[in-house]
Amino acid sequence: xxxxxxxxxxxxxxxxxxxxxxxxxxxxxxxxxxxxxxxxxxxxxxxxxxxxxxxxxxxxxxxxxxxxxxxxxxxxxxxxxxxxxxxxxxxxxxxxxxxxxxxxxxxxxxxxxxxxxxxxxxxxxxxxxxxxxxxxxxxxx
Ligand SMILES: [Fe+2]
Numbered sequence: 688x689x690x691x692x693x694x695x696x697x698x699x700x701x702x703x704x705x706x707x708x709x710x711x712x713x714x715x716x717x718x719x720x721x722x723x724x725x726x727x728x729x730x731x732x733x734x735x736x737x738x739x740x741x742x743x744x745x746x747x748x749x750x751x752x753x754x755x756x757x758x759x760x761x762x763x764x765x766x767x768x769x770x771x772x773x774x775x776x777x778x779x780x781x782x783x784x785x786x787x788x789x790x791x792x793x794x795x796x797x798x799x800x801x802x803x804x805x806x807x808x809x810x811x812x813x814x815x816x817x818x819x820x821x822x823x824x825x826x827x828x
Contacts, residue, residue, distance in 0.1 A: 716817045719819055719820035732816055733819070735756065736758060737820070738755050738810070738819065740752070740823040743827070747801065748800050748802040748803070750799050751797070751807065753771045755795075755811050758794065761788060762787075766814060767814055768811055768813055772811070773808070775804060778808065782798040782800070788814075804825050805825055806825060808821075808823075
């Protein structure tokens, strides 16, 4: 009887763990969060997750520098930026950089792109807070 109860507790615990893993905020995310639409999070979380974008003209086109300010790269918790990605306005992937939790903070990625884009979807993904978007108009200096 004792074994049966323990087995029941184990099964119930596994079911709860699975339910939590599947239903976490990031798992339910249908669209990337933004500065004004941040799902279960708040404006303070949005400020540390929406990627900052800078454009610089180059001989080949332009350089995009993406930085996620004031966000940890913490292998202990763990809590870190898993990747930074650039999509075109239609959502086609143009470039991506993956990070390890041991990489330095802030997470920064630089990409060189041809000067054929008016706007880009700049995304980053945090292992806890999900995917965040900055739709950036390409402004060249
Ligand atoms: Fe985060």
